[in-house]
Amino acid sequence: MSxxxxxxxxxxxxxxxxxxxxxxxxxxxxxxxxxDDTPAASSEGPNATAPSADVADAGSVSGTINFAGADTDxxxxxxxxxxxxxxxxxxxxxxxxxxKDGKLxxxxxxxxxxxxxxxxxxxxxxKTLDQQGCMYQPHVSGIQVGQxxxxxNSDATLHNIHAMPTVNAEFNQGQPFxxxxxxxxxDKPEVMVHFxxxxxxxxxSYIGVVEHPYYAVSGQDGTFKIDNLPPGNxxxxxxxxxxxxxxxxxxxxxxxxxxxxxxxxxKA
Numbered sequence: 082m083s084x085x086x087x088x089x090x091x092x093x094x095x096x097x098x099x100x101x102x103x104x105x106x107x108x109x110x111x112x113x114x115x116x117d118d119t120p121a122a123s124s125e126g127p128n129a130t131a132p133s134a135d136v137a138d139a140g141s142v143s144g145t146i147n148f149a150g151a152d153t154d155x156x157x158x159x160x161x162x163x164x165x166x167x168x169x170x171x172x173x174x175x176x177x178x179x180x181k182d183g184k185l186x187x188x189x190x191x192x193x194x195x196x197x198x199x200x201x202x203x204x205x206x207x208k209t210l211d212q213q214g215c216m217y218q219p220h221v222s223g224i225q226v227g228q229x230x231x232x233x234n235s236d237a238t239l240h241n242i243h244a245m246p247t248v249n250a251e252f253n254q255g256q257p258f259x260x261x262x263x264x265x266x267x268d269k270p271e272v273m274v275h276f277x278x279x280x281x282x283x284x285x286s287y288i289g290v291v292e293h294p295y296y297a298v299s300g301q302d303g304t305f306k307i308d309n310l311p312p313g314n315x316x317x318x319x320x321x322x323x324x325x326x327x328x329x330x331x332x333x334x335x336x337x338x339x340x341x342x343x344x345x346x347x348k349a
Contacts, residue, residue, distance in 0.1 A: 134196070134199040134200070134201060134293075134311050135311055136309050136310075136311055138311075138312055138335035138336055139308075139309045139310055139311050139312070139335075139336070140310055140311075140312060140333040140334055140335060140336055140337040140338060140339065141306060141307060141308045141309070141310055141333070141337075141338045141339070142306065142307045142310060142315075142317065142331055142333060142338070142339045142340070142341060143304070143305070143306045143338055143339070143340050143341075144190065144304070144305055144306075144317075144329075144340060144341040144342060144343065145184065145299075145303050145304050145305075145342050145343070146184060146185040146186075146188045146190075146299045146303040146304075146305070146319060146343050146345065147183055147184065147185065147303065147342060147343065147344045147345065148178075148180045148183060148184065148185035148303070148324075148344075148345045148346075148347075149183070149344070149345070149346050149347065150178070150180060150345075150346065150347035151178075151180060151347075152178055152179065152180040152181065153177070153178045154174035154175045154176060154177055154178055154179065155174060155175055156172035156173065156174055157172070157173050157174065157175060157283045159173070159215060159281075159283070161281075162215065162238060162280075162281060164215075164236065164237060164238040165214075165215035165236070165238065165281065168214045168215060168236070169214060173214070173216060175283065176216075176220045176285075177322060177323055178323065178324075179301065181301060181302075182302075183303075184299075184301075184302055184303025184304075185299060185303050185321070185324075185345055186299050186300060186301045186302075186303065187220050187221040187298060187299065187321070187322075188221070188298065188299040188303075188305075188319050188320065188321050188343070188345075189221055189222075189223060189272070189273065189287070189289045189296065189297075189298055189319070189320045189321075190296065190297050190298070190299065190305050190307070190317060190318070190319045190320075190343075191223065191272065191289055191291050191295060191296035191297075191317070191318060191320075192291075192293065192295040192296070192307070192310070192315050192316070192317060193315075193316045193317065193318040193328065194315065194316035195313055195314055195315035195316060196292075196293055196295070196315075199293075199311075201225070201292065201293045201294060203225055203226070203227040203228055204225055204228045204294070205228075205229070206228075206229075207228070207229035207230060207231040207264060208222065208224045208228060208229070208230050208231070209230075209231045209232075209233065210222070210230060210231070210232045210233075210242075210276065210286060210288070211232075211233050211234075211235050212232075212233070212234045212235060212236055212240045212242075212256070212278070212284070213235040213236065214236070215236060215238070215240075215281050215283075215284065216283075216284060217276060217278075217284055217285065217286035219286070219298070220285070220286055220287070221273075221286070221287050221288075221289075221298050221322070222286075222287075222288050222289070222298060223288065223289040223290075223291060223296040223297075223298065224267065224288055224289070224290055224291075225290070225291060225292065225293065225294060226267060226268065226269065226270055226290060226291070226292050227266055227267075227268070228266065229264045229265075229266055230264060230265050230266065230267070230288070231262055231263075231264050232254075232256075232262060232263055232264070232265065233256075233260070233261065233262035234256035234258070234259060234260065234261045234262070235259065235260070236259060237259040238259075239255065239256070239257045239280055240255070240256050240278050240280060240281070240284070241253060241254065241255040241256065241278055241279050241280055242254050242255075242256065242276060242278065243276065243277050243278065243279050244265070244274060244275075244276050245274070245275045245276070245277070246267070246271050246274045246275075246290075247271065248269050248270075248271050249267045249268060249269050249271055249274065249290065250268075252265065253279070267290045269290070270290050270291050270292050271289075271290045272289045272290065272291065272318075272320060273287040273288060273289050273320060273322075274287065274288045274289075274290055275287055276288065287322055289320065294309075295307050295309075295310055310333050311333070312333050312334055312335045313332075313333055314330070314331075314332050314333075315330070315331050315332075315333065316328055316329070316330055316331075317329050317330075317331055317341060319343040319345075321345060323348065324345045324346070324347075324348065327343045327344070327345065329341045329342075329343060
C-alpha cells in the first residue's frame, strides 16, 4: 500500500472514532436531557414530586401590627467614618423599634404552617440588599429559597457584608468601592438571617428565607398584606428583631380576604 493511501485510511478511522465518541449514533446511556434544551427532572428535595399550589381561587390575608409602646430608637453616631456622617443632614436612628401611633413597622410575617406538600416556582428575579447612607436597605425583607440576592454598595466607602445564618452557609465579603455588587443564594429556609457590617457596627439587616412566596413586611403604618394565597387553614407567624414572635390561626376562603391582628408588647 502506498504511503498516501495509508494516511488516508488512518484519517478515515480517526474521523469515524471521533463521530462515535461524540454520540453520532444516539444518546443511549447518556445524561437525561443531553442533546436538547429540555432540563432534566430533578429527584432531589422533599417536594420534588409534590403538586404545585392551586391558586385559581386564591384569596389573601391583610393585617395590622399593633404595639403598646413608644419608639425607642436612638440616633446613630457616624462620626467614626466621615463619609457616612456626610451622607446625612439629619440624625439617623437605629431602626430597631419603629413605632408610630401604636403601629409597628419592619415586622416579618409569613405562612409558617399549612402549605406542606405543595411546591412553588423559584423566582429568577433577584432581591436587592443595598448599603446606602451607611445603612442596609431594606432593614427587614424576605426571599425564597434559591432566589438570587443581589448585594450592592451604593456608598463611596468600604463596607463588608457579614451574613450570620445558622442553617445556611455563612459568608463575609468586602465591598471597598462604590457600585460593587455580588449575588448569593440560600439553600434552606431560615427565619431570620442576620446581616451586619463589621466596619460600621450600627449597620444591621434581617432577611427571612422561606420556601414559598407567602410573606410580607409591615409598613410604617403597621399594615401588611399577603396576596394570592390558596384557600386553606394556616398558621401565620410575625417576627420582630427584639420583641420576639407571635402566631395567629387564619382561614382563607376562596377569593376572600381574611384579616388578622398581631399585638406586641414592650420588653419588660
